[in-house]
Amino acid sequence: MTEDIEIKEIKRFLQAHIPFDSLSPAALSKAATGLTIKYFSSQSKHVEIDYTNPKLYIVRTGAFEIRNSRQELVDRLGEGDYFGFQSLLTGQSVDNQVPILQDGLVYQIEQQLFSDLCNDSVEFERFFNRAHAKRLTNAPTSTGEQSPVNLTIKHLVHHNVISMTSDNTVAQAAVLMSDHRISSLLIIDNDELTGVLTDRDLRSRVLAQGLDGSALINDVMTRSPFCIDINAMAFEASLLMSTHNIHHLPVLENGKVAGMITTTDIIRSQNNQPIFLIGEINRVKDVDGLVAVSKKIPELLQSMIASDARAEEIGRVLTLVSDSLTRRLLVLGEEKFGAAPIAYSWIVFGSQGRMDQTAGSDQDNGMILARTPNEQEASYFKALTEYVCGALDACGYVYCPGEIMAQTDKWRVDVAAWKSYFNQWVNTPSPEALLNASIFFDMRLLAGDKALFDELQTFVNSATKGNQIFIASMAGLAVSSTPPLGFFGKFVLERDGEENKVLDLKHRGVALINDVVRVYALHEGLSEANTQQRLNQLLGRKILNRSDVKSLKDALEFIADLRLKNQGQQYQANKPTTNYLKPKAVSRLLQHQLKEAFEVVHGAQKGLQSKFTRGMF
Amino acid sequence: MSLKDIVDSVTRKRLARKAREQTAIDFIRAKPDLSLPFDQTELLAVDLEMTGLNAKQHEIISMGWVPIINGEIKLAQARNLLITPSKSVGDSATIHGIHDRDLTDALTLKQALEELLHALKGRVMVGHHVSLDVAFLRQAATHIYQHTLPFSVIDTLHIEAARLSRQGEHFDKQLLRLNNSAERYGFPSGDAHNALGDALTTAQLLLAQVASIGPPPLTLKQLLKFSH
Numbered sequence: 001m002t003e004d005i006e007i008k009e010i011k012r013f014l015q016a017h018i019p020f021d022s023l024s025p026a027a028l029s030k031a032a033t034g035l036t037i038k039y040f041s042s043q044s045k046h047v048e049i050d051y052t053n054p055k056l057y058i059v060r061t062g063a064f065e066i067r068n069s070r071q072e073l074v075d076r077l078g079e080g081d082y083f084g085f086q087s088l089l090t091g092q093s094v095d096n097q098v099p100i101l102q103d104g105l106v107y108q109i110e111q112q113l114f115s116d117l118c119n120d121s122v123e124f125e126r127f128f129n130r131a132h133a134k135r136l137t138n139a140p141t142s143t144g145e146q147s148p149v150n151l152t153i154k155h156l157v158h159h160n161v162i163s164m165t166s167d168n169t170v171a172q173a174a175v176l177m178s179d180h181r182i183s184s185l186l187i188i189d190n191d192e193l194t195g196v197l198t199d200r201d202l203r204s205r206v207l208a209q210g211l212d213g214s215a216l217i218n219d220v221m222t223r224s225p226f227c228i229d230i231n232a233m234a235f236e237a238s239l240l241m242s243t244h245n246i247h248h249l250p251v252l253e254n255g256k257v258a259g260m261i262t263t264t265d266i267i268r269s270q271n272n273q274p275i276f277l278i279g280e281i282n283r284v285k286d287v288d289g290l291v292a293v294s295k296k297i298p299e300l301l302q303s304m305i306a307s308d309a310r311a312e313e314i315g316r317v318l319t320l321v322s323d324s325l326t327r328r329l330l331v332l333g334e335e336k337f338g339a340a341p342i343a344y345s346w347i348v349f350g351s352q353g354r355m356d357q358t359a360g361s362d363q364d365n366g367m368i369l370a371r372t373p374n375e376q377e378a379s380y381f382k383a384l385t386e387y388v389c390g391a392l393d394a395c396g397y398v399y400c401p402g403e404i405m406a407q408t409d410k411w412r413v414d415v416a417a418w419k420s421y422f423n424q425w426v427n428t429p430s431p432e433a434l435l436n437a438s439i440f441f442d443m444r445l446l447a448g449d450k451a452l453f454d455e456l457q458t459f460v461n462s463a464t465k466g467n468q469i470f471i472a473s474m475a476g477l478a479v480s481s482t483p484p485l486g487f488f489g490k491f492v493l494e495r496d497g498e499e500n501k502v503l504d505l506k507h508r509g510v511a512l513i514n515d516v517v518r519v520y521a522l523h524e525g526l527s528e529a530n531t532q533q534r535l536n537q538l539l540g541r542k543i544l545n546r547s548d549v550k551s552l553k554d555a556l557e558f559i560a561d562l563r564l565k566n567q568g569q570q571y572q573a574n575k576p577t578t579n580y581l582k583p584k585a586v587s588r589l590l591q592h593q594l595k596e597a598f599e600v601v602h603g604a605q606k607g608l609q610s611k612f613t614r615g616m617f
Numbered sequence: 618m619s620l621k622d623i624v625d626s627v628t629r630k631r632l633a634r635k636a637r638e639q640t641a642i643d644f645i646r647a648k649p650d651l652s653l654p655f656d657q658t659e660l661l662a663v664d665l666e667m668t669g670l671n672a673k674q675h676e677i678i679s680m681g682w683v684p685i686i687n688g689e690i691k692l693a694q695a696r697n698l699l700i701t702p703s704k705s706v707g708d709s710a711t712i713h714g715i716h717d718r719d720l721t722d723a724l725t726l727k728q729a730l731e732e733l734l735h736a737l738k739g740r741v742m743v744g745h746h747v748s749l750d751v752a753f754l755r756q757a758a759t760h761i762y763q764h765t766l767p768f769s770v771i772d773t774l775h776i777e778a779a780r781l782s783r784q785g786e787h788f789d790k791q792l793l794r795l796n797n798s799a800e801r802y803g804f805p806s807g808d809a810h811n812a813l814g815d816a817l818t819t820a821q822l823l824l825a826q827v828a829s830i831g832p833p834p835l836t837l838k839q840l841l842k843f844s845h
Binding site for chain 1: 688689690691692693695802803804805813814817820821824825827828829
């Protein structure tokens with residue numbers, strides 16, 4: 001008659017909460033029948049925790065706070081939240097206090113039972129370890145590391161670096177290469193990569209030139225070879241190889257040689273879908289052809305979502321595709337209208353600038369001209385930009401509603417004019433200027449003259465770096481919209497078009513992180529536009545501590561990933577893709593992690609506010 | 618020592634002399650220490666399901682209990698027993714959901730009462746409208762042992778009534794029902810009309826009542842006073 005002893009209601013409650021839902025039925029019963037119940041009244045101010053007998057506390061009713069030894073609020077707890085697990089895990093007392101805001105019932109699980117439950121379910125144990133570590137992880141979302149699209153160089157590289165110094169002879173090199181059965185050799189002098197020597201070099205630069213084995217490597221190797229970073233994606237390596245017709249790429253990790261990859265490695269490992277698409281783009285002869293190719297982009301996106309690619313990588317791939325499209329259009333445009341009469345650079349802003357495009361991104365672009373054009377030059381660039389922007393619209397990158405496009409006269413000007421725009425935004429920050437800033441300051445050179453772009457970038461960096469009033473205004477803007485978390489960590493929901501209660505993962509998630517990180521990037525004068533890369537560059541800087549950077553990186557990836565997965569499901573269900581998530585549609589674990597991610601965003605906003613706004617906002 | 622204590626002691630002595638069954642004797646002799654504060658003592662929240670409201674006609678078909686030890690409810694020692702009645706449960710099944718078919722393998726009243734007395738030994742009994750439960754238990758004891766038993770009881774219904782009337786307003790008696798009371802404290806609505814479920818709700822109710830009256834924690838004697 002054991003089941004009669006169980007209180008079904010308590011079992012149901014536990015089962016509905018992470019991580020109790022991961023327990024086996026037997027362990028769940030054990031938890032439900034083995035707990036003790038206590039009632040805490042706000043008259044007794046805070047929960048007296050007995051550290052000699054640590055317990056897991058589960059809030060059933062009422063409301064509690066966790067405050068650290070400095071009396072700062074660490075967390076607010078409501079129904080289904082936990083406390084006390086830190087001392088349970090570490091066996092040490094924690095200086096936290098648990099003030100009682102509202103009377104309530106608390107379930108308690110003692111040490112022995114807690115250990116039994118941990119033994120029953122790895123997930124159960126991991127949940128509390130993770131909560132203890134406090135840092136958010138997105139472990140469940142990055143399971144697809146081996147899928148072809150998001151494969152990185154790290155997975156392919158041969159780490160056994162076979163190298164020689166350049167003062168050896170080619171005969172010695174040939175012996176080493178045949179001993180190791182390799183077709184290329186890294187040439188490293190004084191710890192620096194100086195070149196590569198390949199089978200092809202031995203053929204075309206030694207034998208075909210009538211040299212013999214006594215020739216020095218130094219005289220025949222390929223100097224300053226193209227290299228690739230170990231964190232790059234395999235398909236980027238493949239792109240680089242096919243563009244430059246090379247078959248070997250030295251791999252660098254933190255600027256040092258970490259190994260080598262070859263075309264064979266890549267072909268063996270990877271589905272080249274993005275490459276094929278980009279290859280097709282580069283072969284197409286007219287706009288109609290590009291429109292046809294661009295119809296395959298949603299399919300590419302879906303296959304990447306399905307293969308569990310990281311959101312950051314999906315954003316990069318989609319952006320690389322639209323970059324290729326734009327570059328191809330500029331080539332086609334120059335074929336149509338003739339070569340450009342003066343130098344220009346095509347720059348992109350917003351999501352394309354940040355390299356985090358998703359489905360249905362609109363276009364944000366502009367053009368820097370080498371100088372003020374004469375009438376004839378002006379009409380050339382007007383025709384060229386209208387052609388490119390029009391074609392992009394036809395390809396699905398719709399016209400920017402705010403007219404931020406190279407075909408708009410205002411955004412097709414010389415460097416001096418661009419500088420004056422930025423100067424105005426930085427020095428007289430009006431609300432409109434600040435909104436512009438959030439788009440224009442995520443800028444990137446896409447095609448054309450690099451020097452023009454660099455000049456503007458340098459100017460912008462020096463104008464913003466340390467500019468306290470501007471940074472304060474940007475910080476004020478960045479904290480003006482908050483993540484959708486209410487009191488006690490409940491989601492604050494909005495209504496979508498169909499009156500469903502939803503969370504806006506873009507405007508109240510991803511965009512908030514972009515905004516916060518942009519302020520730091522501008523403050524530090526970083527040229528990078530991608531938020532993850534900006535965060536990488538902020539690592540180790542004084543302005544932001546390491547764990548905050550990591551939490552933000554994880555939160556961004558987590559929310560962006562959830563947004564993409566949600567869009568993937570919408571697409572599968574033949575519904576229009578939106579940024580709206582119905583929280584009930586995801587598992588409780590995801591809901592819980594999402595809350596944690598929003599809390600990270602909230603924390604980052606507060607940090608930004610206290611660092612930069614000085615109470616102005 | 619108050620007059621009531623003296624009467625209680627005398628009653629227990631007299632009953633212990635009368636008793637023949639060891640379980641009953643042990644229970645009668647283990648008098649709870651009522652001078653202890655609530656959070657340093659042991660109580661047992663008890664609820665019975667019956668076939669009706671008349672202790673002389675109707676029968677107990679289920680007993681549920683959960684102890685409150687040092688101010689904490691210990692689910693590990695909770696019990697829920699089913700008892701085979703001599704007659705059919707009849708229409709009462711619509712209230713407690715227990716049908717005759719559920720009771721064919723159940724305990725006899727004697728077995729169940731012995732288990733309860735064992736758990737209740739030295740502990741104060743807590744119930745909601747506990748006088749009804751006590752009436753049934755006394756009736757059962759008389760039937761089985763040919764003498765009655767002494768129960769020290771705390772009634773959460775009376776505590777609740779005292780609290781509500783202290784707040785001044787006249788109130789509807791409906792508000793005192795177990796589930797209405799539990800709702801006022803924001804408790805989860807448990808498995809109502811299941812003996813253990815109601816015993817648990819009663820135990821939680823008592824914790825909340827003690828917290829709202831205190832601090833400092835009341836002694837059992839003070840709580841008992843509240844209950845009459």
